[in-house]
Amino acid sequence: MARAVQLVFDQYRIQRNAFAQSMAEYAQKPEYVQQLIQQGAIVLLRNLLTDSSQAIQQNAAIAVGRLAGQDPKIAELMIKQDIIRILLYFNMDKTNKYLKRAALLALRSVVRHSAELSKSVIDIGGLDQIISSLEEFDPGVKEAAAWVCGYIARHDLASAYSIIGAGAVPLLILCLQEPELSVRAVAASALSDISKHSTETAQSVVDSGAILHLVRSLTTLEPKLKRQGLNCLAMIAKHSLHLAEIILDAGIIPVVLEHCGHSDELVRRAACGLVREIVKHAPETAQLVVEAGGLGVLINAITRNRGDAKLPGIMSLGYIAGHDASLAMSVIYSKGTDALSLALDEDTCNGHVAAASAWALGHIARHSAEHARSVSLCGLLPKILSIYKDPKSTDEMKEKTKTALKMVLFKIEDLECIEPLLTTAPSNILKYVVAQYSKVLPKDPVARRNFVASQGLRKLQEILKGPAVDDLILTEHIQLINQCFPEDVVKYFSPDYPQTLLDRVEQYRPALNIDPSLWSERLFSDSNIPAEIKEEILALQQLLQGGPPLLDTEPEFEEEEENLLPPPPPLADKSALPPRKQSKKKSIKEPGAAGDTGQTQQASKPPRKSK
Secondary structure (H helix, E strand, O other): OHHHHHHHHHHHHHHHHHHHHHHHHHHOOHHHHHHHHHOOHHHHHHHHHOOOOHHHHHHHHHHHHHHHOOOHHHHHHHHHOOHHHHHHHHHOOOOOHHHHHHHHHHHHHHHOOOHHHHHHHHHHOHHHHHHHHOOOOOHHHHHHHHHHHHHHHOOOHHHHHHHHHOOHHHHHHHHOOOOOHHHHHHHHHHHHHHHOOOHHHHHHHHHOOHHHHHHHHHHOOOHHHHHHHHHHHHHHHOOOHHHHHHHHHOOOHHHHHHHOOOOOHHHHHHHHHHHHHHHOOOHHHHHHHHHOOHHHHHHHHHHHOOHHHHHHHHHHHHHHHHHOHHHHHHHHHOOHHHHHHHHHHHOOOOHHHHHHHHHHHHHHHOOOHHHHHHHHOOOOHHHHHHHHHOOOOOHHHHHHHHHHHHHHHHHOOOHHHHOOHHHHOOHHHHHHHHHHHHHHHHHOHHHHHHHHHOOHHHHHHHHHHOHHHHOHHHHHHHHHHHOOOOHHHHHHOOOOHHHHHHHHHHHOOOOOOOOHHHHOOOOOOOOOOOHHHHHHHHHHHHHHHHOOOOOOOOOOOOOOOOOOOOOOOOOOOHHHOOOOOOOOOOEEOOOOOOOOOOOOEEOOOOOOOOO
């Protein structure tokens, strides 16, 4: 009898456990979540969290965590149903490490959505339970508790101060010393989330002695731990020069530059991010990176990385070049402009990378005309302008590209490089282009000649007649450029000048004193005019004297071509010629001579002399 009763209860327990497992499985699939909520799964799971079986409690906690991770509204509903309170004060008090791990994962799913949900968990008093879990012996519980601390701290400054005030930072640094690499990686991530908000939060992490352990974490072979350690150091260094110098004092530069060439792309990105946060503060820190060979490493990382992973390296080059002219020239000599040009070409679809490349190029060109020429010779100005004009570009991207164009245009003196912008730039960019022309042309005659030869002056006159004339600054600069050229040259390149010339030609009435002999005696002065042609010329003269000076027909001279040939010259007198030795036998024909009969006469042979 007792066995039968026990069998009933065992079956009931098995069914409850199967139900909790089914809820956990269906909660993973977003298409079933709404139906589970409509069927009252939250109320049923709340009852199972207080079940007598810890295995059922664990499965119910897993299901609650998966449901809460799907939607913030479900997480709010769980707070209202007191499920979070049950997790904190009923499930986490148990000695079962698996149950604690499941409860902490459920809390992580709730606090990850917003600062308001995190504050609700803190108000319930859950922070003390979470911090105490960092002292557990089980590494899985420590890892889950570190996850919750990191998700709470990442939302805002107040949440980070709550974690610091609860004493979580020393315990997280102890987690950095654990042998389990996963625990160390999550602890470094939590410290990064705490440090990123302000100088005070970062200073609290530094004061707890985290720098040494974070640097040691870079010597491991685990890419995830390397990545989280580099990110945490970057979050500390970004706030002030003092904190960056503390990290530099730990001898971090050679290690970081080595990781910039790591085989894992995420590690390369994190290392370039740390370099970016170090070099942005002062020229001295940037000089340390350059002297250590950092430019070549950064350029190599930009070339190897893809997509958004290029951003830290690109911004590092921009910060280094922006400090002074010598560092910018070092970037140019290291082929940094070529790498940025490739990033601008390959990532035109990725607007953020292209905008960052344009921003870095602007910082390289802002120092002098030589720097600006190095940037403009690569043909980058039209590419930057195309990003600015792209309708898909965000306001931030447009602002960065506009700033880059202004920095290049203010320094460039090679006007041929900016000439394509005259026809493609909008009015708010065109005024900077024309202003640079108005600054260079008055003092450079060769540039003025080239400007006219390349049709640049014609383009300016077209702009002056176009819709951009409403911009007063642009109009003033164009008028200043026009004063650098003669007035007739400016009129010649005006858009309406060809029509003006045609109108003048049409309105012109010539006053000519026509000499009719131009078509008669003077025209045929070197030839004998036949009688028939003379009659035609006389008729033509009469027509010219009595009608318009135009001929409908022309006399045909082809038929009388042979008659117009001049006669042959007369033969010379034979008596005047000197005697010549006659040949033995010669045929002589003298056409045109007197008494010529047209027959051939042979010379008589002289008599032979006798011996």
